[in-house]
Amino acid sequence: MADTIKYRIERDSIGEKQVPEDAYYGVQSLRALENFPITGLRMHQDMIVSIVEIKKASAITNCEAGLISKKVTDAIVKACDEIVSGKLRDQFIVDQIQGGAGTSINMNANEVIANRAIELLGGKKGDYSIVNPNDHVNYGQSTNDVFPTCGKMTAYKLLIKLEVQLKRLHGALIEKAIEFDDVIKMGRTQLQDAVPIRLGQEFRAYSEAIKRDLTRMQRAKDEMKYVNLGGTAIGTGLNADEQYLQFVVQNLVKVSGLDLMQAFDLVDATQNLDGYVATSGIIKSCSVNLSKMANDLRLMSSGPRTGFGEINLPPKQNGSSIMPGKVNPVIPEVVNQVAFNAIGNDMTITMAAEAGQLELNAFEPIIFYKLFESIETTAYAVETLVDNCIVGITANREHCKALVDNSVGIITAICPYVGYAKAAEIAKKAINTGESVRKLIIEEGLLDEESLKIILDTMSMTEPGISGKDKLSDERMNGFAEDNTRTA
Structure with missing residues (x-):
């Protein structure tokens, strides 16, 4: 017979609820699981790390300000370190899209950290008299400063990964520009014959576009580095000790290793989300460049007998279940699709940022979901474009010359x-x-x-x-x- 699940009773402002006895999450996380079965996807792994780093930095700062005992702080810090190292990730159960402006994700983190800290202090999960999710783990905080800060940290981390891949792409394009510098081909405007161009010049032009994208990535990181942690509910800092407010971001920098700054105006940073729109726009611009390049690669490699046939893309897989020998440009195709998605996500992010009212925007969950998806999938697309396409491209030199001579x-x-x-x-x-x-x-x-x-x-x-x-x-x-x- 299957083991019978044992439960503990937890209470919140809605009432009592049974929570599995072994669960590190609590009643508020469980309610969110039931209320928001939206994407089927749980919190992004980098977001889990980011929010836990915030909780660790907050506990350290509150302890330094004499607001939480060292005993409780040490337990919270150790619990946070365990989660960052990869433990208890399955206990973060809420959907990426949710109502409540991120309260569910914040409480999910508070409950998991509190219950692990309770265990470390010798208590039983659910005994919040030892370590309380709200009164200890969330001390001096609000979802409204924790969640935006967490989102910006996660975007920052993902932008760094994208930047790495774009640098690789830029380098690969430069190498191809040098390799193909003596390959004369026909330039085309509006898909009609224009004047000759070197294939190397085309690849160098692609590299310049990516170089501009890299410059914009730095601006995107700058947009994400200013956080509103310390502003609590609406940016006024109510219930945040002055010492906490002064030092919490500094401690977060030490904990996370990220180049973060506390926003100059915490009210502005809490209610206005134009930074996400700007960052998404930068990803959109990059997507446009990548997709245009992918279009060109598909055109120049079309054929092999009846198309342009100027370059050869590395063959990666069979192109048809019915046509023997057919090989399709699958890598540029996937780059196109990722770009289409990021461009669409930009509209969602734009509308969600516009939809805020007064002191808070309740729609950051969908902004983060789409922004993270755009950044992360673009990084993966660039990675496969470099490894499975660009580095293996060859030129049909004689065919290119013949097309020019006959043009x-x-x-x-x-x-x-x-x-x-x-x-x-x-x-x-x-x-x-x-x-x-x-x-x-x-x-x-x-x-x-x-x-x-x-x-x-x-x-x-x-x-x-x-x-x-x-x-x-x-x-x-x-x-x-x-x-x-x-x-x-």
Whole structure:
């Protein structure tokens, strides 16, 4: 027979409730579990660590201010250290999305820490006369300063992880830019032939976009570093001892190792959430850059026989259950999807931040849920993009060259010599007849073969200036200018 579950009775302002005897959570956590079966996902692991670090720093500060005994403080600190090390994580049972502005998560932490501290002091779980979730673990605090601080700490930690992956991506793109610097390919605008470009230039452009994202990540971390801990319910600091208010964030910095600062105006920091909107916007900008890059990789690798076929992506898995040999660009595809999600999350975060009233915004749970998801999944997407795609890309050099040589777009380089109208006439004729631009220019006597070879040097076309000007004699250049004037 299955073991019979034993219960203890706990009480809150709603009434009595049976709590499993072995549980470290208490009555308020259990009510939240029943009230909010929303995502099926429990508190983010980094958020558990963050809120426990807040409780540890608060206990230390309250003890230093003479507000909690050293005996109780030591038990709370040891309980916190155990949870940070990975223990009791299954006791954090509340859903990531919840009503109550985060009270359930705060109380879940208070109850688990209190009950473990009670055990450490030789008592039984639920005997809150020894260590009380509210009067000891939550002393000098409110959900309204603990939860926002916890959310910012978690976002800060996740941003650091994303930053690491973006730096790896930036480095990988630079390496490819160097490797492909001599690969001439056709540049395209609006998916139509434009003028030649080096494949290395395209990859360097991607690296510059990621470099800007890295700069913005620092701004995002700056947004998350200012916390309202010490402000208690509405930012006025009611029930927070002055010594606690002065030193709690300093102690939190020591406990967490994060570069945190207490907000200058705690009322502002409690009621206004524009920092999350700004941070989400930075993630959105990064997502746009990543998704655009993924689009380009899919296009350039399309084929292998009937598409652009300019680059090869590393084959990672079968692309079809019915078409043998088909291989799809699955890594860029997953990057696209993560980007779509982060962009959508940004709208949710924006609306939730706007929806606050007066001294508090009750919708931080959904903000944190979506913000953490955006940051974390973007980091994972960048990681797989680097490891399973970028580093293994190869170029189809001869095919790229053939596309350029057969393109009408190279005629742009002769505009300074024959004029736009004549060049356009040649381009139209080339398109209609299928003849090469080079052949038609020679046939019509617009340029001699030696000059044309210099002017239509594709490498020189990928650099600033008039192609061939520095290699043609002044006499020949003057002749072209006179002919161009007469044509005009």
